[in-house]
Amino acid sequence: MSDHSRTPSPSCRRLGLATEAIPAMVGVHRATCTRTLAHWGLKAVAANASLVVSELVTNAVIHGSGNDVSLGMTYAANKLHIAVSDGSPARPVLRKPSPNDERGRGLFLVEALVATWGTSADGMCTYATLTVPGGGLR
Template sequence: MNVNVQYPMVGLRGARTVSVVRHGRGAGERPSEEGSVPVCRPRDFEMAAEVSARAETVAGARRQLTGLLESSGLSECAGMVALVAQELMVNATVHGCGNRPEGRFSVRAMHRGGCLRVEVEDPSTRPPRLRSASADEEGGRGLHLVDALATRWGTDSSAPGKTVWFELDLFDEEAVS
């Protein structure tokens, strides 16, 4: 299913509205029986942070996101969401900021109406790409993890820079039964 949605976004490049077309299960579609969508009753929230491109600040941003998810009633999926967000933050550090410790990127997370969205914005215009990694390569698998765990993910390649995002549809117990 193709989804075309407009999102208001505020970040390092200022405020703008971005139109994206992405593939995946549509918002509101129930997960399949074998789907691994968590069942919970979360509270809506929004957070934004600017992060320096260093390993310790990525770890701190992951802990902050995990704490926010847990305090918002999303404990069941907090670890998985933090793992996927960390993949995007590491990509922003390595590829978006060129491993320069003075580099910066932003992280935003929001939950509204059963959809959790996490965005990582960095200064590079080079879009991420899924690639096949050989058995002896250290990298090249992160976006496969994002692709496997997220309901939808994509990229806004507006100059200067890009935003890589993922969404996870969450259903409460009444919606699933």
């Protein structure tokens, strides 16, 4: 029997979460990200990572074609990798919205906050990687 309550190995930490693809679940993904990073001792990137998760999950809910949205987070070698899957092969589009546009800033924000971002070869997963200053661990 596995003990899932103990702190994971500092060399590699993982989280997986799948929910329905509905707007109310965006907050669940964001809160799970924040709590998990606090538990992992990665508070230095929690605000930026939570914003990235919120934007990627929102895009998945709005533009994805599946019934579920999956969030994966992996921390290793001073990098936090975030991946969101939505069941849609359509790739996200980075827009440069005008000041009057009410939408379209999500990926623009993601690009500003992360070291890298992109999509899987099949387009069903959008990922982003944040660099953790000083390793971030307690």
